[in-house]
Amino acid sequence: MKRLTHVDRHGQARMVDISKKDETRREAVARGTVTMQPETLCMIQKGGVPKGDVLAAARLAGVMAAKRVPDLIPLCHPLLLSSAEVEFTPVEKVGRLDIESRIKVTGRTGAEMEALTAVTVAALTVYDMCKAVDKGMTISAIRLVSKTGGKSGGYHRPGENGAGG
Template identity: 90%
Template sequence: MKRLTHVDRHGQARMVDISEKDETRREAVARGTVTMQPVTLRMIQKGRVPKGDVLAAARIAGVMAAKRVPDLIPLCHSLLLSSAEVEFTPVEEAGRLDIESRVKVTGRTGAEMEALAAVAMAALTVYDMCKAVDKEMVIGSIRLVAKTGGKSGVYRRLGENGAEG
């Protein structure tokens, strides 16, 4: 089993020293879903949710979360992101909103946590803005689907369409 990098030889939590790592272009793609009543999804699509433009607010929340990961997750490094995008795909027949984030950086550590945080916060924002009309929503399946760059190279989750990181 590999040694945990965020734990020192005494079992104490530590921030990993990345000063000796090379800077490389890195990209991470994450996805998740919010499942809801079909009528709720239609309200989102038609801009009829009482709190306002759900997707615009969720997109901004996702980008903001990607930028604030070191404030949210202990021991994460601060990254100067090159870009952070959040996209939504409604799946009407399933009453589901698919969320995808793509984060790019040139640095010494990857952007996986930033991409995952963007999806999570976008999903939470959708929930918050729609909870008055649909308390049965379910946030789920948040996962890393692709990453490129760094020492470990390319990762693509099996079975994910369009996971070109």
């Protein structure tokens, strides 16, 4: 097993030194799911949620969160993102809203945490905006789907389709 990079030889937390890494184009894709009553999903799609346009607010929240990762997660490096996208796919029959984020950056460290954070905060925003009508919603399956670039190379989660990388 590889040694943890955020821990020094004395077991103390540390920020990884990336000064000797080359800048490369990096992209990360993450996905997650919010499951709800089919009626709640219908309300979202028809713009009938009392708090407003759920998907617009969740998309904006996800993008904003991707830009603020170093403020949320200790030891993450600040990145100058080239692109941050959050998209939603409703699955009406089962009351599921699939969320996907895609982050692009040219830098010395990756975009995985930004993609995962974007999905998570977008999902939390959906929950917050809809909790008055459906407290039983669940947020699940938040995962890295793919990443490209960097020293460690590419990654693609087996069984996932449609992701870049």
